[in-house]
Each structure stands twice: as C-alpha cells, then as structure tokens.
Amino acid sequence: MARLKRKWNLSPTRSQLAKELSQKLNISEYITQTLINRGVVDEQAASDFLFAGTGNFVDPYILKGMKAAVERIAKAIDSQEKITVYGDYDVDGITACATLYKTLTKLGAVVEFYIPDRQSEGYGLNPAALHNLISSGTKLIITVDCGISAVAEIAAVTGQVDIIITDHHQPPPKLPVAISIINPKQPDCAYPDKNLAGVGVAFKLCQGLWQYYNGTEAAFFDYLDIVAIGTVADIVPLTGENRLLVKMGLEQLHNTNNIGIKALLEVCDLTDKDINSGTIGFVIAPRLNAVGRVSQAAAGVELLITDNYEQAYELAQLLDKENLARQNIEKIILAKAEEQLETVDLTKANVLVLAGEEWHSGVIGIVASRLVDKHYKPVIMISIRDGVGKGSCRSIPAFDMYEALQHCSDLLTQFGGHRQAAGLSLPEENIAKLRERLNSFAAATLSATDYVPVINIDSILPLEEINASFIDQLACLEPYGYGNPTPVFACHNIVLKEKRVIGQSNRHLKLKLKSANVKDVIAWNMAELLTSLTCDKKIDLVFVPKFNEWQGHKNLQLTAHDVRQSPDNQTRAALNAIAPDRDCVVQVYLTLKEYNKLGQCQLTLPTIKNKISCNYNVDLPDTVLEMALAVLDELQLVTRELNEMGGITIHFNSAPHSKLDLTNSPTFRTSLLLREEYLNQHG
Numbered sequence: 001m002a003r004l005k006r007k008w009n010l011s012p013t014r015s016q017l018a019k020e021l022s023q024k025l026n027i028s029e030y031i032t033q034t035l036i037n038r039g040v041v042d043e044q045a046a047s048d049f050l051f052a053g054t055g056n057f058v059d060p061y062i063l064k065g066m067k068a069a070v071e072r073i074a075k076a077i078d079s080q081e082k083i084t085v086y087g088d089y090d091v092d093g094i095t096a097c098a099t100l101y102k103t104l105t106k107l108g109a110v111v112e113f114y115i116p117d118r119q120s121e122g123y124g125l126n127p128a129a130l131h132n133l134i135s136s137g138t139k140l141i142i143t144v145d146c147g148i149s150a151v152a153e154i155a156a157v158t159g160q161v162d163i164i165i166t167d168h169h170q171p172p173p174k175l176p177v178a179i180s181i182i183n184p185k186q187p188d189c190a191y192p193d194k195n196l197a198g199v200g201v202a203f204k205l206c207q208g209l210w211q212y213y214n215g216t217e218a219a220f221f222d223y224l225d226i227v228a229i230g231t232v233a234d235i236v237p238l239t240g241e242n243r244l245l246v247k248m249g250l251e252q253l254h255n256t257n258n259i260g261i262k263a264l265l266e267v268c269d270l271t272d273k274d275i276n277s278g279t280i281g282f283v284i285a286p287r288l289n290a291v292g293r294v295s296q297a298a299a300g301v302e303l304l305i306t307d308n309y310e311q312a313y314e315l316a317q318l319l320d321k322e323n324l325a326r327q328n329i330e331k332i333i334l335a336k337a338e339e340q341l342e343t344v345d346l347t348k349a350n351v352l353v354l355a356g357e358e359w360h361s362g363v364i365g366i367v368a369s370r371l372v373d374k375h376y377k378p379v380i381m382i383s384i385r386d387g388v389g390k391g392s393c394r395s396i397p398a399f400d401m402y403e404a405l406q407h408c409s410d411l412l413t414q415f416g417g418h419r420q421a422a423g424l425s426l427p428e429e430n431i432a433k434l435r436e437r438l439n440s441f442a443a444a445t446l447s448a449t450d451y452v453p454v455i456n457i458d459s460i461l462p463l464e465e466i467n468a469s470f471i472d473q474l475a476c477l478e479p480y481g482y483g484n485p486t487p488v489f490a491c492h493n494i495v496l497k498e499k500r501v502i503g504q505s506n507r508h509l510k511l512k513l514k515s516a517n518v519k520d521v522i523a524w525n526m527a528e529l530l531t532s533l534t535c536d537k538k539i540d541l542v543f544v545p546k547f548n549e550w551q552g553h554k555n556l557q558l559t560a561h562d563v564r565q566s567p568d569n570q571t572r573a574a575l576n577a578i579a580p581d582r583d584c585v586v587q588v589y590l591t592l593k594e595y596n597k598l599g600q601c602q603l604t605l606p607t608i609k610n611k612i613s614c615n616y617n618v619d620l621p622d623t624v625l626e627m628a629l630a631v632l633d634e635l636q637l638v639t640r641e642l643n644e645m646g647g648i649t650i651h652f653n654s655a656p657h658s659k660l661d662l663t664n665s666p667t668f669r670t671s672l673l674l675r676e677e678y679l680n681q682h683g
C-alpha cells in the first residue's frame, strides 16, 4: 500500500508574543512559538515548563484523604500489621505497586503485594482474592490504580480488613466505603493536577508517608525511575506534574540504582544508551506489559523490587521472552486481519470491523492501533469465543468512537471508553449489523478530508537557525509524548543534492540538501518516495532537527516526517496569485529600490505593478502586492505612508546586514498559511 498523503497543518503564529517571550527568557523565537503552540503563553509558565525541578512538586497533603491514609498506614507500620498492596496487571498498576511496596519496606512495614491475573480474574478487586488476602493475615489493603468502583466487593468484606483506595480512574457517583480514598478526580478534591496516572497517585502517597516520618521539608524522590515508566506507559498527558515526574524519572533512569531496571536495560541492549520517553513506550513498557498480557504480571513487580541481580537478570530475560511471544501472536493476528482486509473495498469501507475466532484479547488493541496508523480509518478488532465477541476499538481524531458505539448500543452487550479508544462485547450474530451501522454513522458524520492524516507543524524554521544552542534549547521541551508532542518544523524550497535508499530491507531514505548548514536528512520508512523526488530541484520538508551520533562523530541531521517536491511553475503561479512567496517579496523590494535610486518615492500601486511586470514578466494581483509591501514594512526595510495624491510614499531604511528571515513578518507567515491551504486543497 502506498504511503498515505499527509495534510500539512501550520500552527497559527503569534509572533509578537513569541518575540517578547524570547527576549525575556533569552531563547529562540522558534522555541517560544513552540511553547505558545502548547498553550504556554506567559513568562512564568514558560520558565516553569523549561526549567521545572524538584521545587515544582505539589504538596501531597492537598490530596483529599491523604492525612487519613498516612495515619492508618503509620499505625500499621508501628504495630507491624501485615499490609498488602493490591495492584493491576498493566504497567501503570505494576509500577504503582512496586513504588508503594518499596517505600513501605523502606519505612519498616510488613508488606506484600497482589496482582490479579488478567485472564482468570480480570481487572480490579475480586471477592476470591480479597478472601485469600484476609485469611493469610492481611490487616490493611492499599489499592493502587484500581478500586474506585469496587463498591460491592469492598462492602462484602466490611469489618474483616481495612482498605485504603488510591486510584486515578473516573470516580462513579457512589463511592466504596473505605478508610480513605485518594483520587485527584474526586469532585471535592482540591488537588490541582487531575491527570496523574495510578503510579503518580501512589507516588504522592509515598511522598506523604515520607514527610510524615521525616518532616514536612523532607523531599522524597526515590523510585522516580519506576514512576516515569508507569506514567509514560499509561498515556496520561505529559503536562504539569506528570511531565515533571517523567523528566526527573528519565534523568534517574540513566544512572538507575534499581537492579531490575538495570537488568532489563542490559537484556534490551540499552545500557549507556540514550533513554527517552520513546524508549519507555516502545522498549521497556511493552516488556513489563507482556507478562500481564500473556502470563503472570507479578513477575513485573518482582523485577522492580528485587535486590538480587541474578534473579533480576532471569526475570528480565523472562519478560523479554514473553514480549517476543506477544510480538509473535501480534504478527499472526495482524496477518489474519490483513487477510480479511484484502476482501474489503477500502475505497468504500470507512470503519474497519474485523473479527476472528479466539484472537488473543491481550493483543487485539495493539493490532487495531497498527491498522489505524496504516489505513487512517477507525478500526474494531473483535475476538470471538463461544458465540460472544469482545472487541478493541481505536479511532482517528475526527471520529468519536464512544459516541458511535452509543449509536449502536442496541447491538452491544457492553461497551465503554473514550473518543479515541474503547472496548465492547456483543453477540457474534450482531457483528455484521455493527459494521453496517458504524459505516453509515461515519458516512453521515465525516467528510473525505477527515480521512487524510494531518501533520501539525510548529513553525517554518529556516535551516540557518539550527545549531547546537538551538538543539539544546529544544531539548528543554522534553520529555515528549501524549499531551506534549515532539516539536515539528518545516522548510520550503531547499535544493535536493542526493537521494538514496538505505537500511536492511531498503525501507529508509537518505537525502542530502544543498545548504550551508544542515545537509543530512533521514526519512525512516519513506523509501517509496524515492521516485517522486528529483535531484537538483527544490523540495519541501517537515522535520525534527537532531544531533546524529555515529562512530564518535556528531553532526546535525533532520529526521523527516514528510517530504515533497516543491510546487512546479504552474502551481507556483497559482500560489503567487494568492499570496507572495520569498521570491515575490524580493522582486517587489528590488523594484522599489530601482525607484529609490532614481529619487522617486511617491508611487502608486499600478506604477509598481507595471514595473514588476516589465522587470520579471509577472502580473501581481493588488492583494499580493500589498501583502509584499506589508512584509517589507514589518521587516522594517521600508516605511509606507499614504500621500495626498492617493498613492503611497516609500521611505527606504538602511539595508539589512545579515540574511533576512522573512518569517519574522506576521504577514509573510499568513502568506505561507494561505499557500499551504491551497496546496492541501489542490495537491
């Protein structure tokens, strides 16, 4: 299947604000514009975003229920009552469990942990597990990443055990009766950050406990490496305290003291390698998740809490093996799904509903995500067992999956989730009807452009701006992930010098640019664009600038997110009739300069237009000429005044001494937006 064409979406610019912030913070305007695109619009917020550290953590005691929880736990520690941390089998639950377990152990508690089995027990508290914990002598259960909806399960064990709930899932209207409930999403909880993951909430409890024992000034930042893993894996927005937890946790991960993490990094060949949120998301988390998906999640917790390197190494190898097994299952199911898709007319089907006998429930969500990436259509993968289908749904931004499922609720036994991801169950015989219903829902609510993937571009970045200092400043915006996307830039009209296909299976593209500054471009998985690009002609790029380290050499390189040949002459003529490009602005400037030499500064638009037409053989519409004049004015090259003859008086300011950056002009940026819009509609 050919690479899908992308829509380039330039973020609106606020150049005045970007300039102000840039001067106040002494950083590049392109960096401050990127912050503005993320909703960071004042000096304090920008400074916090870039330079936040330990001082920016929120007081854990603002969380409702913290004091009661800490006091009950302290009592258990003092009287050596057995505490059990009850977790969940996903990475958030595993890391939350390990963080609290380690902290309690450090404080001298008698503590055990419990992770329910995904296949046989399912998510959350269950009566059999609670019963077993009680009979084995547990006096206090602390839930992490679960429990907020366990009203009946907790009521059934009243008087037999004390329970503290820590969770981050949406609280139901009726809450369980517990010693304490810590969940920032409770409507009457004053905690400012509502987006903590389960592991984030567990960490706040650890902070609260630490302060109780060591004084309010005591800072507790042990185990942030574990907290970062869970926070990234749970795909909570990397803003506010989550971003801080991940930022500091990643620093800790580089020199981790955690024996299990060390062993896992070694098994994954990541020792001494750069570790970022991507490494967590694509390498570490899938391995911790794999044991929850296909066997016992307890192994994940064991790995994170062990003090024995041999055991750690064995567990890390087990996780790696399980991950491989998971990848194999995934490959097989993906192949089966692709096989089904071959019989589907993809020009007509807009919601892909695929179903198979006993597809592994632990991987259908991942496969659905892959199919969304590939086809850019909402996907539902249904696993059928004994006539019952259980499905994982993934969507594209324009299609509200939850709303769509509500629309089909009469066909479903159960469903839940969000706009972009949901789960469902239904009788097998309703699958065909569901497919039909969802497709007509999509036909009624979406238009053709909704099926074109969009690349959001932070700004047009001249390649001359990219240097070591710029890359350093850019790094202050990390860690990237959900809620804080990687900054992406674009440049136009760069001459392509060389192109070649690289990589083992010839999947990648390596380009060389004719540029004084950055010359190298790597375009992963874009080999199929090779024939669409012509050397010695101009190309447009969407990219992320990086330092590439190879065999001890460091050089600047652009990682391409999209590449296209710059518009041909015919298209350029059409574009120049809409808004001026750089060449056009230069032509207007040189023409004005000619008049200036002759001592003429009283001009009219028609005079200038005629002269340009003579000089360059182009007819500029009035609007385009006026935009070009506005650009020159905003760059302070000329000053315009209306004169009494109805014309304009042009005063020349001193010529620029360095190469001009036209994107400093708001009108020029608008011009680029208008041109991009035309290309998106006609390209």
Ligand SMILES: [Mn+2]
Residues within 6 Å of the ligand: 092, 093, 145, 168, 197, 198, 199, 234
């Ligand atoms: Mn969670």
